[in-house]
Amino acid sequence: MIDKLEMFIALARERHFGRAAEACGVTQPTLSSAIRQLEDQLGVQLVFRGSRFQGLTPEGDRVLDWARRIVGDMRALRDEMRSARSGLSGNLRIGVIPTAVPMVADLTAPFLERHPGVHVRVVSRTSAEILAGIESLEFDAGITYLDNEPLGRVSQVPLYAESYRLVCGAGFPLAGRSAVTWAEVAALPLCLLSADMQNRRIVNQHLDRAEGPVSPSVESNSPLTLISHVLTGRWASVLPKKLADLFAVTGRISAIPITAPEVEHLVGLIAPHREPHTPILSALLDAARRLSEAPPR
CATH class of the missing domain: 3.40.190.290 (D-Maltodextrin-Binding Protein; domain 2)
Incomplete structure (x- = not known):
């Protein structure tokens, strides 16, 4: 079920069966079959179909909200069990606005020094794409503006004031x-x-x-x-x-x-407003708080 939900989230994000299959590392027939099986299990149609992807049904939109919560919680559970077994390890995906790229290492370098088993992937995106990526589970966290445009319901830690x-x-x-x-x-x-x-x-x-x-x-x-x-x-x-x-x-x-x-405008780290956070994300938020409390260099 979790695998099918992850494929469904990818389809909603990519809005294209081929690209969603590629993102999930499966063939397009495998993804299409998984979506149909999920529809059969839930007893509702999730996707409008034609010669190509035509969007989610109203039921599909509702299921997408649940899918993101369930998959997010499952990832958090896996990370917590992995940390209990072998220490903090795994992947961390951070979306960063282009103007904040020069300071990313101020956060990631001390974080990785404390947690060398983590692999960090930093991707430059617009602030809107970062918010969408966090919602769709494409990103675990983001670095963006905190005080200019609405962020919605996210955890946030200020990092620095941009002049x-x-x-x-x-x-x-x-x-x-x-x-x-x-x-x-x-x-x-x-x-x-x-x-x-x-x-x-x-x-x-x-x-x-x-x-x-x-x-x-x-x-x-x-x-x-x-x-x-x-x-x-x-x-x-x-x-x-x-x-x-x-x-x-x-x-x-x-x-x-x-x-x-x-x-000046405030730039900071944002993360999904979910409790508990995964161990990796909790450690990143702690690193952000230490950075925000450090004297300016």
């Missing part, structure tokens, strides 16, 4: 400044993260308040792409301090504090 920098080439007109205002930034030729990124929506809020809507000529979901454009000397960008400082160490890029006003 912002104007990022420009060393020869850019404002490169020698000690600080700039949001109004000054709004008047520049900009390349910014794409609108599906919460960081872009945050930056838009502050630029709009200072000067009105801004239309950058270059957008990307990759900070590295923005930096490559900044290095041409034609554009500037706005990035969080931790990410800007990472690129500024080369000396080819200036990272200038943006003031008037100087703003």
Whole structure:
């Protein structure tokens, strides 16, 4: 039954029989058969079928909620028994917003030092994709903004306050400044993260308040792409301090504090609001609390 529920969750997530089968490591006929067997066992139709996947029935939506709870609890039970038997081990999947990638090792390095038997997989995703991934059991935890857009019912631990920098080439007109205002930034030729990124929506809020809507000529979901454009000397960008400082160490890029006003947004670890958490997730939350309580470096 658990295997069938896991296949059903994968189908709901992928919305495609072939991709769901690949995600589960089975053939498509095996997955289709498992879904039909699950329907027979429960006595309801779960999936609208045609030449391709057409969505879940209302009963399928209800079963999906139960499936996520049951599979989540079963994974927690397996992890707890494995920990009791041989210490903390297993896989940990973390979704991280791109702008927080530079600080992930601040969390994972001490965590893995304490728990070397755990394998961590870090994946860069938007904040919306992280929330969806936690709900669908694709991710065990996420690192995202805590104070800007609704998170729903999740456990959360603040990690750091994100502030912002104007990022420009060393020869850019404002490169020698000690600080700039949001109004000054709004008047520049900009390349910014794409609108599906919460960081872009945050930056838009502050630029709009200072000067009105801004239309950058270059957008990307990759900070590295923005930096490559900044290095041409034609554009500037706005990035969080931790990410800007990472690129500024080369000396080819200036990272200038943006003031008037100087703003901050809270970034932290989120996890499913489920008690008890798996031993691995409990250990990660403890590591996050230690990191949040450590003095700033």
